[in-house]
Amino acid sequence: VLNQSGRIEGFDWAVGSDDEDALHRMIERNGWTIVPPEVNGSIDATKQTVTIVKGGAGRERNGFFFPGFIDTHIHASQYPNAGIFGSSTLLDWLQKYTFPMERSFGTEPPSDSAPPKAHTVYNRVISRTLSHGTTTASYYATIHVPATCLLASLCHQRGQRAFIGRVCMDNPAFCPEDYHDESSEESLSATRQVIDYVQRLDPKGKLIAPIVTPRFAPTCSCDALTGLGRLAASYTPPLHIQTHISENKNEVALVKELFKGSSYAQVYEDAGLLTPRTILAHAVHLTAEERSLVKARDAKISHCPASNNALGSGLCPVRTLLDDGIVVGLGTDVSGGYSPSILESARQACLVSRLVASQSSETTGRENLSVEEALYLATRGGARVVDMADQIGGFEKGMFFDAQFIELGAGVVDNDGDSIQDELNKDSGNVDLFGWENWEEKIAKWVWSGDDRNHVSAIGYLNSPRSRDLHLAAALGL
Numbered sequence: 001v002l003n004q005s006g007r008i009e010g011f012d013w014a015v016g017s018d019d020e021d022a023l024h025r026m027i028e029r030n031g032w033t034i035v036p037p038e039v040n041g042s043i044d045a046t047k048q049t050v051t052i053v054k055g056g057a058g059r060e061r062n063g064f065f066f067p068g069f070i071d072t073h074i075h076a077s078q079y080p081n082a083g084i085f086g087s088s089t090l091l092d093w094l095q096k097y098t099f100p101m102e103r104s105f106g107t108e109p110p111s112d113s114a115p116p117k118a119h120t121v122y123n124r125v126i127s128r129t130l131s132h133g134t135t136t137a138s139y140y141a142t143i144h145v146p147a148t149c150l151l152a153s154l155c156h157q158r159g160q161r162a163f164i165g166r167v168c169m170d171n172p173a174f175c176p177e178d179y180h181d182e183s184s185e186e187s188l189s190a191t192r193q194v195i196d197y198v199q200r201l202d203p204k205g206k207l208i209a210p211i212v213t214p215r216f217a218p219t220c221s222c223d224a225l226t227g228l229g230r231l232a233a234s235y236t237p238p239l240h241i242q243t244h245i246s247e248n249k250n251e252v253a254l255v256k257e258l259f260k261g262s263s264y265a266q267v268y269e270d271a272g273l274l275t276p277r278t279i280l281a282h283a284v285h286l287t288a289e290e291r292s293l294v295k296a297r298d299a300k301i302s303h304c305p306a307s308n309n310a311l312g313s314g315l316c317p318v319r320t321l322l323d324d325g326i327v328v329g330l331g332t333d334v335s336g337g338y339s340p341s342i343l344e345s346a347r348q349a350c351l352v353s354r355l356v357a358s359q360s361s362e363t364t365g366r367e368n369l370s371v372e373e374a375l376y377l378a379t380r381g382g383a384r385v386v387d388m389a390d391q392i393g394g395f396e397k398g399m400f401f402d403a404q405f406i407e408l409g410a411g412v413v414d415n416d417g418d419s420i421q422d423e424l425n426k427d428s429g430n431v432d433l434f435g436w437e438n439w440e441e442k443i444a445k446w447v448w449s450g451d452d453r454n455h456v457s458a459i460g461y462l463n464s465p466r467s468r469d470l471h472l473a474a475a476l477g478l
């Protein structure tokens with residue numbers, strides 16, 4: 001049962017009561033399965049979740065609800081560049097691919113009837129991320145206020161939960177001539193305009209909220225960084241903040257040079273940007289001292305392994321971050337990341353952790369992330385990163401029913417010697433089930449070889465309860 005605002009009131013829709021025995025009888029009667037709680041439980045396994053799996057008529061299709069993915073770091077404006085990065089690394093990639101694309105969001109369309117580029121791109125990125133199960137995203141837009149406000153409107157209209165960031169960059173020494181703020185005052189006033197717009201659109205911040213977005217230290221003056229820190233703190237509750245940190249070794253050296261020898265984390269600390277509502281993307285090369293500062297301020301980290309691999313930025317030691325008690329979620333970092341899929345980020349997080357393990361002096365494999373841990377980072381971890389752990393990332397009472405409905409298909413099909421195409425069960429995408437897999441194994445196959453073809457529906461808080469119900473009904477095949 002969901003209430004009017006899309007929060008879970010209970011699961012008695014399944015059983016007509018909260019009676020556990022009745023629930024189990026109902027599950028049995030319908031052939032429903034409950035995915036083991038470990039699959040999206042907490043890393044220390046103290047918090048349990050029940051992910052209800054659809055059975056009944058669709059039992060043979062291996063369908064199940066899973067909490068919607070949370071993309072804690074994605075550049076909506078860079079989506080047209082996904083996959084286009086050549087052999088560049090961060091600093092030259094920004095100049096060659098990224099800034100020119102972002103700058104183009106400020107130009108008028110060629111004719112009055114053509115939609116602005118932002119309209120086309122932002123609609124597409126929302127569709128694409130929803131199709132991959134992302135029900136919440138923390139977006140970077142561009143420096144342009146109208147286009148950034150448009151992103152907010154589109155997310156709001158289309159029912160994707162989102163943080164909307166107007167990118168601030170006022171250091172002309174690092175930015176292209178025609179793509180930067182004229183002054184730190186402009187960074188602040190343009191940010192304020194976007195905050196006002198977003199808060200007017202969704203006064204309670206139920207679906208969309210502004211996020212203060214200094215791009216990263218090299219593109220910002222000290223005045224802009226400090227001013228933005230103060231701006232975020234001046235709201236009740238304080239606004240979210242997002243930026244990049246320690247992604248690439250040359251970038252780290254540049255920050256040392258630009259900020260008189262301060263460490264990267266210290267630059268943000270001095271500007272008041274390290275808060276419990278700050279999302280720091282990448283954090284590949286943080287020192288132990290910086291990690292303890294991040295932990296002390298309870299700032300959060302968005303791990304973006306697909307991007308770090310594509311741009312050759314390095315291997316983020318996620319186990320070390322977790323051992324230090326730092327909260328970590330996953331980001332696609334489109335278009336440093338080539339894929340808008342958080343499932344791909346989860347897979348890459350698993351792979352990167354194994355490479356970290358292979359480089360450590362002892363070979364215990366403790367660095368390796370399990371599939372369950374990667375799914376945790378994609379859901380509950382992300383929810384903690386955006387400071388919404390009590391509202392999204394799982395299916396507990398009182399949370400929003402931000403869900404994705406996954407189908408792994410009917411499993412093995414009769415092989416009667418027909419063509420290869422006939423032998424494959426195309427409904428299941430790349431996932432091949434043979435019928436003997438248990439649920440842990442099915443979920444592992446989903447993570448390692450699933451994609452959006454397994455993804456039937458993403459159900460966020462849609463604007464009208466009616467359209468939410470329609471999505472739910474469609475997912476259930478009703």
Ligand code: GUN
Nearest residue numbers: 075098215216244333336
């Ligand atoms: N550092 C500063 N800007 C960016 C960006 O757009 N993407 C990535 N990956 N890193 C950045």
Ligand code: FE
Nearest residue numbers: 244281333336
């Ligand atoms: Fe990024």
